[in-house]
Amino acid sequence: MRYRLLTTVTLALGVVLLVDVLRVFLPAVITIFGQAASTPAELLGAFAFGWFLLALAAPALIRRVGARPVTLVAAVLLVVARLAVNGQPGGRLQLWLATAGLLAGLVWLAGVAAGTDRPVPGLALGLAVGAVLHTVLDTYRSAFFGDWPAWLAAVGVAGLFLAGQARPAPPAGAGGVRSWLLAGPALLLAGMVALSPAVARTATSYQFGLLRSDPADEVGVATVPLFGPAPLAVAVGGFLLAALAPPRRGAWRWLGPVALVGGTVLVALGRGELLLPAVLLTAVGLGACLASAGAADGRGDDGADEARTPVPGGAGQDPARAAGGASAPARAAGGGQDPARAAGRRGYAAVAGMLVFAVAAVAYYSAYDLGHPNAGVPVAVAALVAAVALARRPAPGPRSPLPPVWTAATAAVMTLLAAVASDELLSATNRDGPPETVRVAAYNVRMGFGMDGRFDPDALARAVAGADVVALSEVDRGWLLNGGHDTLDLLAERLDMPYVFAPAADPLWGDAVLSRWPLDAARTRPLPAVGAPTGAQALGVTVDFSEGVRLAVVATHLQPPPGEDPVVQARAVADFAVRYAAGRPLVVAGDLNTEPGDPAFAEFTRAGLVDALAAARPLPTSPADAPRQQIDHVFVTPGLAAADAAAPPGTASDHLPVAVTLTLPPV
Template structure:
């Protein structure tokens, strides 16, 4: 039979997994459902998201007055019920409010857990690691978004295990103590770091999507092509370092600065380093974050039930504030690379703040018993090593299961015509607020070349999904990715034929908060038949025509094509007759939709704006132009059939 401390650790870990699942729905729901496709001011979005975390500050008072066990059990039941209900709802406001209820219940449970768990670090570590590994095993496509009966199997299993562990733990003798027994409890610092650890882990250190994207910058033309087999290799190293550094006895003396420094270095690389350094940033941040959690086991003094509860909710409030501030930068317009660095500095300061002896050595770490200063035994390093190896093994299995396998092949002879689709996919979320890969697949159809805008490859705000790889796998089309806003958000080209000579060009920002780029690839149809394709998404400041960016795209595309047939397509945020549109036609490009104007493409449920376009060179006939009806995004996909000039077949 499991001891109380083991049951408490299991409950904490599983609860954190379910809470993370709910957060992966709550955050994008705030943007896509409450935000109404960017029509809601960013300030109001932030206030709505933060309000629930602020409301949870009342939870410690509830725990003290009613009792941790009844409050914790009721909150877990609500959290589990909300998580299961999210598997069934078809999106919309019901999804938003269920996710909100689950989030609030999860925060109340966390405050209750803080008053009971004698040694929280193992539970926090196992919970963060299990959440990341589960996310990896599902290829970052969580069951809540599957929309089929198989989604219930893992969902029910996790929630059932959580409730069984919670009930079994509640039946055990209360070893946690109440306020009068505060000396038997560890300090509140571990709970204070729960929220920041969830933030830095989901944003960088333990993100499967970030691991795959990091590898993609090391392979292919221009460092942007699809990653090779074992694309999740950085995750394997990251989870092993995180678990080992978190569970291994923390260092003493000046060596205690090692982990805060590693965490700071990782976040600095993430915020200011090149995309090629993303994998290194992940490994540094994982080791540093785990080590900082280990440092919180150094005894600092007793703490009350209320103090530990406020620490847990306060840490989650840090998570919420930092998340909102980091991603609001892409709407409001201010530098945000510093924010993960500041969070890392806070984590390092809290972790390093443990009491030391007069000789400078740290007080012995807290063990998972009521004796807080029991000496560390030889078994603990062994357990840390075994746990790290097990986590690495699971990550390796996930890497093999979801490694890239798509290969573009030369078909017999060049085609006579090519179907091309351009689509702003809004990070994969439809108007109903759900990540619906099947709907995106249906909207794109059997295209031969696909140009995507607003491609998300691991933003925590959107649930940490690698939407590009998920969609490319479903379409069975290899891809080339080009970042526009940070390393994880940008544009892509997918092709059933091999692509060559990929180039990406940053566009002038002209005061816009979100970055923009132009990605050029050459599609090789064999026998000397080639097509130059440029994918872009113009991002002007609000209320401004993107004429400067349009001229930059036209210049880049013309030079890149170098006389070959050329297609330039994407979300241009400009309408026919506007200066930016005219800049492209004045450069010699032809509007492929001229014969069917007006052709509105946004918003998807009531199209009024003509802002998604396909331009071609004069020697490239385009037929069958259409805007495809779909609500899988807030834009409609646009498509044409291209006939390659006979002169290219030589």
């Protein structure tokens, strides 16, 4: 069957739009439907999963009405929802627009699957283009903001997509089921690991950090990366070369599946220094598995090689009518299958693959609320992809969908585009000697999402404007569930502050310290879990004011057991902080989930620390829109005089920041 460029480009653009909608839908379920963790996790999962389950009706609708009208209508609705989301960055309307876009996208995917038996080139290009756009637009503007780069990208992609969708697709053969089944798992693995610019940047910050830190003290911290998202360029290029080149045969065909499973095993180990090889292995392995599945589809679903003569029933025709008019020779050419049945199988395979996406995403991320093990989820999805890729040997003869020159050129262009999106270098200065005072802020940023579900790093930066040292809690550096943003890097760019990050739940979620002065001697310690599902740690860093003047800062986010006070964790943090400071002035700051007078609060005062916010009490910080609880705190050693304590109002997170000016002791 001849390769058709228009079909592939249209599918690729549709994948970009669907992924963009998913990047809004998933965090909207958490922050808007979830109402700041007040909605049970089981209900959140049921709401998210239900829309994927509803899409199972799409293949039956396509068989009854016809693939072309259903696909066109779904494509238009997907575009309308995508553009509407761009102009509605928050609130319940955003949730329902994203939900409508998701359902339309799933129906569109089933319709395209019914009429396309060679989807691998389009799927691979779509995932690669989406990753590059996500990088160029700084991982967030394409889905949440209506500035001109976002509108230009959104309107351009949508226009080209609809223009291509309006053209009838070439007739389809009988294969394609395996490739379409892998669409959902490939989207999950690409978004979680392989083609995520935020994950690539975070992985680089573990390996190639710019800040100094004593190797004897450092345990798994990440600092400002030297190369930013540059590894994504290698990942995109390797993924495309593996996906679009002819698949390996014989024993060599095991290389891709082994690389894919191996990469996800490195992710499951939960070590930041293994994240970079995990990204690269997963990207190349995923591409190779897609190529193997596509080549195996060339044999037809019964194992027979497809004839070159196409069978009616593509996206431009009603499969049911095509089935009725197909001759016996035509059915034989399609591997002996009824074209309508083949189209239906592909449609159900595409939806089933997206169900795998939904189940795996819910199973993985709900663990941080429910406490069940989740490290094996990406490994299980990778094993499924590998098994499908190895289930049938490729069809004989070359199966490359593009000529070799086109394959190499496409990979090179995508690699170059990904490489040009680099980080800005952040500055840290000693100014003109040590300062007399330093403004310290603590802020639980809730992964960057405000009370209205809007992801707004500019609002986060305004909330802590004027601070010299900032301790952050609930920092997300690339979770697909939250849209794949590197919240810490985006905020650091706006504040022009370098940072140190310490993982808590996994290498992408934890706490951080940013400073206008150089940071040094980072050290992190895990805290006792005490029944809380989300991990917790204490991060110690030293702020170097020069001339021997230094300030020890410990950032943490206590995670109490349900209905209890985090006494055990508070005692562990206080003990760690005092030992880490070793007699230097000390600040302990963060979301401590305890109020003045509670036993956990008393652990800090018992360790000799002083409540730096005492003069401004009561100072409630949560929830941000109607604060009632005083759970965000700053403690200091007695030699640091505190003044001007405040909790600036705002709804850029579900907490208010707290800030206080500290007078440093004389040299």
